[in-house]
Amino acid sequence: MQILFQQVLTQIVGFLLLLWLLRKYAWGPLLQSLEDRRNQIATEQSDIAASKESVVRLQGEYEAKMREIKQEALLKIQEAILEGQKVAKDITTSARKEADAMLEKGKENISREMVLAKIQLRNEVADIVIATAAKVIRKELNAQKNEALVLQFMDEMK
DSSP: OOOOHHHHHHHHHHHHHHHHHIIIIIIHHHHHHHHHHHHHHHHHHHHHHHHHHHHHHHHHHHHHHHHHHHHHHHHHHHHHHHHHHHHHHHHHHHHHHHHHHHHHHHHHHHHHHHHHHHHHHHHHHHHHHHHHHHHHHHSOOOHHHHHHHHHHHHHHHO
């Protein structure tokens, strides 16, 4: 076997030419596309990490806002309870005052009616005494008639 030097040289030159062509036209774009893909993956990973941080931050803000809303709701409920108790106390106080006023008015009415009844009773007693005195004067004064008049007066009083 004889090595043909010219053929080997031609193959070496062809191989180097092929290598140079591949490097210039194939490897460059191929390496550039691999580099672009690596950069894209790195960018997406950093975007994902930023998104995760954003989600964690937003979740923390959401939970803080929910706690704040819950606190405000509890505060409003407590305020409503206190306002309700105040209104109930005001209503009770008002009703008590009205009841006291009605009771006092009733007592005044009773007192007034008692005074009127006493005046009327005094007038009736005076009329009865005058009528009895007139009867006594018209009749003769003796013990039996006097006793009968007193008994009659007492019956009329009943």
